[in-house]
Amino acid sequence: MRSDPEFSCVSMKSDASMPHPLHFNSGYTRPDVRYKIYFKIICQFNVRLFFNDSKPHEVLRTFKSNLRKKFECLCEGTSDERNPTLLNEIYTELYITESESGEISNEHEVRQIETQSRRTATEDTPIKCNDxxxxxxxxxxxxxxxxxxxxxxxxxxxxxxxxxxxWAEGKENQDVHLIFPLPFREINLMKNQTLSLLHLLHLFFPETKELEISSGEYKVLFIFDGLDECRVSLDFHSSVRLCDVSESASVDVMLTNLMKGNLLPSALIWITSRPAAADLIPSECVDRVTECWISATVLERMLSEAESEGEIPKTLTQMYTHFLIIQTNIKHQKDYEKKVKNDEDMIFKLAKLSFEQLVKGNLIFYDEDLRECGIDVAEASVYSGLCTQIFREEFGLYQGKVYCFVHLSIQEHLAALYAHISFTNNKRNVFDQSPEMAVKQTKNEKLPVSLSELHQRAVDEALQSKNGHLDLFLRFLLGLSLESNQILLQDLLTHMRRCSYKKEDIVKYIKQKISENLSPEKSINLFHCLNELDDDSLLQEIQHYVKSESVGRSKLSSSQWSALVFVLLMSDQYLDELDLNKFIGDKNTADEVLVKLKLVIKESRKLKLSQCKITDEGCVALTSALRSNPSHLRHLDLSDNNVGDSGVKLISTVLENPHCKLETLK
Known part of the structure; x- marks a missing residue:
């Protein structure tokens, strides 16, 4: 509970703080008379207590009112023509579900969408936003x-x-006394400061200076929106422990201790993020992981126009190139030419911004980031208003403007376009930022670099990335080397030089990398890269293998196993019912197959493993796959296997998982 309130009157230790003394006549005073006297004194004291305690209630009312005014409207349009619209009139409830495994995934957004498209609605646990x-x-x-x-x-x-x-309108979550929305884009502006949590809150919410937030009387919710925009280094392994809300510390120490529960352990924490950045928060600091989904119609017009012309995009690069062309054509209907002088120049500058911020891991940009790429801030505001499905200007809740691309994949596509043009026009490898190279550029010297070297360097950089933030960039970069995609762009980017390219070298290099026992996720992305290069030789080889009767009797190389995983993941037939007996034989034991196909197993709904001679080693691989996605599997057949006690215990841990939705077990 909160400590005793401080009174505006003089101290209770002073006589002046008491009512005027009551003078008794000499002689006996009846008990009931004394009771009335005492009661009157207590009442006078309580009146003072009541008027002093009403101050926090007044502050809370003001606080709610301010938040209601701040959030009751959304503004649309450019910065010069922002039209407020009541949020309650246009809000559409998102489909929010609890994560199947309760774990945090760092899988790329595009691959998560591909995975989600294979799931059925019955597998989700829907949760209302207010709940x-x-x-x-x-x-x-x-x-x-x-x-x-x-x-x-x-x-x-x-x-x-x-x-x-x-909450501010009194409709939901009224057990919460205070909600502090602290978007990361606002916190970024204070990343180099040292201050206490109370000081931070008083800066953002001055009206709360009258409240004793640390007392435990108030139920508090902190909302950190946009983890993917965070430019503060969050080190959850730091030994610095912060428990006092009035103690000063760096912003990163304050945030990590708040999220770990050291600082204000009773406070609620809500963090939102793009999937790509979600793993910045350790799983042990999160009690619930939820996911947002909504039907996507952004590419509907692009696909319908392409279909009418018989040109449905066959690769991701083709799709996003069409998207860029269509969006830049749409802007001409908005009187764009009078406001932005050079369309091609602006696209190149945005592409440069995309690449430079992508390699830094930044998805949100500020005015200084734009200036570094030669982008006029006023011009960027106009472009964002006219081309809202590519580049967007947003306003922070408390501070100034920020900029972003409407989707990470658009930034990755433009970043690849910058890397490609930098080579074709200037023979420059964007991954080489050495001082020597900068000197040569100033002298306009041609640099000794080939497109194949650029691509190989990009492959290496993508494989070294821990969170896969260059995976899609790599697919786009390779795809842009095809003449068909360069032809698409020639009307939009008239100064971009076309180059003839023999893809055999990079295809060979990618196949070599696939054979090096990479993680399944890395291998799968390299197969997507081969698809962007219009090379399916390895996939055809595996598809022939799957259809043959020699499956199980053939010893597969690492690259062939990777190809097999890719083929199976792309097949609804195998994901609906995966019979691993087909792949087990003289050359491939059950344990080896379980290890190699773990990524496929976790996406399967029915798994058949009868009479496979599984050992405890195989049970470890099986359990690992099922634990990562426990709600997906519905039927498991392990009949006629001599599984040991340790193997049974491992499988039992999966069955005991509250997310497990297994219907039949043999």
Missing amino acids: IFKALPAQDKPIRSVLTKGVAGIGKTVSVQKFILD
């Missing part, structure tokens, strides 16, 4: 921290605003 801190019937542990992830532009920030608005 994200309420435990489900089967959950006993209270929910303190929630991480909500969803692709860019899906509506995470708007959902946060609606949550706050419903």
Whole structure:
């Protein structure tokens, strides 16, 4: 509870703080008379207490009112023509589900969308946005921290605003006394400061200076929106422990201790993020992971126009190149030419911004980032208003403007376009930023670099990335080397030089990398790269193998196993029912197959492993696959296998998982 209130009157130790003394007549005073006297004294004291305690209630009312005014409207249009619209009139409820495994995934957004498209609605556990801190019937542990992830532009920030608005209007979550929305884009501006949590809150919410937030009397919710925009280094392994809200510390120490529960352990925490950045928060700091989904119609016009012309894109590079062309054509209908002088120049500058910020891991940009790429801030505001499906200007809740691409994949496509043009026009490898290279550029010297060297360097950089943030960039870069995609861009980018390219060298290099026992995720992305290069030789080889009767009797190389995983993941037939007996034989034991096909197993709904001679080693691989996606599998056949006690115990741990939805077990 909160400590005793401080009175505006003089100290209780002073006589002046008491009512005027009551003078008694000499002689006996009846008990009932003394009771009335004491009662009158207590009443006078309580009147003072009541008027002093009403101050926090007044502050809370003002605080709610301010948040309601801040979040009741959304503004649309350019910075010069921002039209406020009532949020309650246009809000559409997102489909929010609890993550199947409860774990945080760092898989790329595009691959998560591909995976989600294979799932059925019955596998999800829907949760209303206003109920994200309420435990489900089967959950006993209270929910303190929630991480909500969803692709860019899906509506995470708007959902946060609606949550706050419903609370401020007294509709939902009235057990919470204070909600502090602290977007990362605002926190970024304070990343080099040292201050206490109370000081930070007083800067953002001056009206709370009258409240004793640390007392425990108030139930507090912190909302950190846009983890993917965070430029503060979050070191959860740091030994620095912060427990006092009035103690000064760096912003990163303050945030990590708040999320770990050292600072204000009773406070609720809500973090939103794009999937690509979700793993910045350790799983042990998150009690619930939720995901946002909504039907996507962004590419509907592009696909319908392409279909009418008989040119349906066959690769990701073709699709995004069409998208860029169509969006830049749409802007001409908005009187664009009078406001932005050089269309091609602006696209190249945005492409440069895309690449430079992508390699730094930044998805949100500020005015200084634009200036470094030669982009006029006023011009960028106009472009964002006219080309809102490519580049977007946004306003922070408390500070100034920020900029972003509407989706990470658009930034990756433009970054690849910058890398490609830098080579074709200037023979420059964008990954080589050495001082010697800068000197040569100033002298306009041609640099000794080939397109194949650029591509090989890009492959190496992507493989070294821990979170796969260059995977899609690599696919786009390789795809842009094809003459068909260069022809698509020739009307839009008239100064881009076309180059003839023999792809055999990079195809051979990628196949070599696939054979090096990479992780399944890395191998799969390299197969996508081969697809962008229009090379399917390895896939055809594996597809022939799968259809043959020699499956199980053939010894596969590492690259062939990777190709097999890719083929199976692309097949609904095998994901609906995966019979591993087909791949087990003299050359491939059950244990080896379980290890090699682990990525396919975790996406399968029915798994047949009868009479496979599985050992404890195989049970370890099987358990690992099932644990990573426990709610997906519905039928498991392990009949006629001599599984040991340790293997049984491992499988039992999966069955005991509250997310497990297995229907039949043999």
